[in-house]
Amino acid sequence: MALALAETAAVDSIALDVEGVSHLYERDGGALQVLDNVSLTIAPGEFVALLGPSGCGKSTLLRLAAGLETAATGKVLEDGRPITAPNPDRILVFQDATLFPWRTVRDNIATGLEARGLLGTKGYRIDEVLKLVKLEGFADFYPHQLSGGMAQRAALARALVNDPKLLLLDEPFGKLDSLTRLRMQNELLDLWKSAGFTALLVTHDVEEALLLADRVIVLSDRPASIVAEIRVDQPHPRRRDDAGLVALRSQLLEKLGISHDV
Ligand SMILES: Nc1ncnc2c1ncn2[C@@H]1O[C@H](COP(=O)(O)OP(=O)(O)O)[C@@H](O)[C@H]1O
Ligand SMILES: [Mg+2]
Incomplete structure (x- = not known):
């Protein structure tokens, strides 16, 4: 712990x-x-x-x-x-993962940091949250390559990367x-x-x-x-x-x- x-x-x-x-x-x-x-x-x-x-x-x-x-x-x-x-x-996570289909898991998770201009300083969090939600081996996958559970874990990671x-x-x-x-x-x-x-x-x-x-x-x-x-x-x-x-x-x-x- x-x-x-x-x-x-x-x-x-x-x-x-x-x-x-x-x-x-x-x-x-x-x-x-x-x-x-x-x-x-x-x-x-x-x-x-x-x-x-x-x-x-x-x-x-x-x-x-x-x-x-x-x-x-x-x-x-x-x-x-x-x-x-x-x-x-304060982040809302929905029933549907609502990932961008044209972006990889890593890039989906990066979206919020990117929009706030924080990729440079907080980009290291992406690998941390990928590990937290057990998707470290799937960073370069696209949403259509994920199971429902994996997509929802990616959505959680996208929320968590913002702490x-x-x-x-x-x-x-x-x-x-x-x-x-x-x-x-x-x-x-x-x-x-x-x-x-x-x-x-x-x-x-x-x-x-x-x-x-x-x-x-x-x-x-x-x-x-x-x-x-x-x-x-x-x-x-x-x-x-x-x-x-x-x-x-x-x-x-x-x-x-x-x-x-x-
Ligand atoms: N933006 C909106 N405009 C009009 N009616 C809405 C809007 N959002 C939700 N509603 C209506 O308000 C009620 C409550 O919706 P919601 O909060 O989504 O309920 P729940 O999540 O408990 O199922 C529903 O009847 C829904 O159709
Ligand atoms: Mg509802």
């Missing part, structure tokens, strides 16, 4: 505060309200998972934290300061097969432990939330409000068949309105 920490550039994490946020989208037929008075505080370095029905506003909440949208009502703060624009300290202080993950493993998904969950956990960023993960997968997060937040149907918050006081690595986790799983399913016999 000491080695992993030494290999990774020191990353400060940030505190994220969402205070009384409501949000709506203007549509032809009027306004669509998607968030209803949501308040949550995420401590620096904490790993929080968000669960909620499809279309309730989870991605909207991540976009607000990324600075891609501005809340209609309420405040979204990083370390107490309003988030008003995107910033490489984000807040990583926003929008169902990042939703399209992967179940074995790859399990492997990626462990890898994400290792990255989080070694890099130290604050993590906010949207997932549909109750087990994924319980295996990874310090805290799981359940949102209601649209407009989303917080219906439950569950702390997962279990050390890593966690076992999905652990009695404590199984009990929490039933609680979460109930909060999501799903019978616990599922």
